Amino acid sequence: MIYAGFEVINEDGPGGRLGYLDGVVVPAKSEKKDAYVAFSKQAAKVFIENGATRVVDAWGDDVPDGKQTDYKRATHLQDGEQVAYGWIEWPSKEVRDSAWAKVMEDERLSGGGDRGMDGKRMMFGGFAPLLEV
Structure with a gap:
């Protein structure tokens, strides 16, 4: 098991049934x-516009x-870096699935600029909920 604590740096959207x-x-x-x-906030707008109900980004605060x-180790973290989640x-x-095609074409995210992260070491995936409380 991998666990850590993260400081929320951006949260957008009303949420709803997952x-x-x-x-x-x-x-x-x-x-x-x-x-x-700044990149997180821009990306959140794009995702919400394309159907996401909530977007949360967080910065490593207690990453043991x-x-x-x-x-x-999973991100091959280097000196001067922190894990974002x-x-x-x-x-x-x-x-x-429908939104991702539109998101990848959106000029606000496809342009250059400093995003402050190394996308080559990014891990991502889609998950179906197992439990709703």
Whole structure:
């Protein structure tokens, strides 16, 4: 098990019933945290416009070393970096699948600029909810 504590740096959207979830873990440059936050806020707008119900991004605050593995090793964290963690909530997998094509074409996210992170070491995936409380 990998666990850690994260400070929420951006949260957007009203939420609602969770039908599908995208998760992401990425190393980000500590000195570029403002750039990462700005990118996070821009990306959240794009996801919400395309059907996401909620987007949350968080910055590593209590990221311990594990015995077998941990977030630091999983992201190949380097000096001067911190682990960022986020998720996108969707009403369904169908809405998510349709939205991703549009999101990838959106100029606000496809342009260059400093995002404060290393996307080559990003981990992401889609998840179906198992439990609703």
